Amino acid sequence: MPEHQLNPNKWIDLYSDYLFNYTITRVSDRDMAQDLVQDTFLAGLKSMKNFKGEASERTWLISILKRKIIDHYRKINSNKGKAEVRITYNDDESEGDWLEERVADPFDKTAEDLMQNSELGDAIFDCLSKLPEKQAEVFRMKTIEGYETEDICKELNINASNLWVIIHRARTAMASCLEKNWF
Amino acid sequence: MSKKMKIMVPCDEAHHVCDKSQYKESSIWERMKLYMHLIFCKACRKYSKNNKKLSTTIHKAKVECLDKKCKEAMRLEFEKALKDQLK
Known part of the structure; x- marks a missing residue:
């Protein structure tokens, strides 16, 4: 007897907001996030028989969603063809390769803030x-x-x-x- | 009117005003009564502080959720798939 059981009728009520918020902090596009959540529910439905009952329902759905998000990034990356890598920076605004300019700006903590958020x-x-x-x-x-x-x-x-x-x-x-x- | 002019308010009313203030829906007179209450009530001071903290936290997190229409659309499609599954 597995510890957890699936009950797909309640998925949308219980988890859609959680999954949506999880997605939107990672793809930052509302429509895309919505599609991903939808895909997750459908994929979950299809692979219900693979659910072993070891994790809770939500954990299981999140793990599907994670794969979906990774797939999404893979897809847009392959569309791009190849990634652009720039090591030296010399744009018009900065005067040159000053060491000071390469130091991380202590007031610019957006990446960390976003993650924490x-x-x-x-x-x-x-x-x-x-x-x-x-x-x-x-x-x-x-x-x-x-x-x-x-x-x-x-x-x-x-x-x-x-x-x-x-x-x-x-x-x-x-x-x-x-x-x-x-x- | 006499009820309205009371300066001392009980704790439950203070809580109520505090909750309302979190959504900017309290009047200035209500807030004044709340502050008067907070002067002597330690429990409500604590509640008020936690309540504010909760508001700022949620504001800071910029959480988003699906609106009703999207959710309904999602539900429709999902139920269709669910029916297909059971067939």
């Missing part, structure tokens, strides 16, 4: 998926998608004070979860 995004969705469904939905709509209170109330058919109670619970849970995993 993508991990943080994963952590956030990880925590979000641990919340009860309703709380997660309201919190996501309010905080991440930035809907107005009224719109959420209308869509989910709840009143405003109800919404704030849900938000309050979700925020408390999120804070303690992130406290454990991130801060």
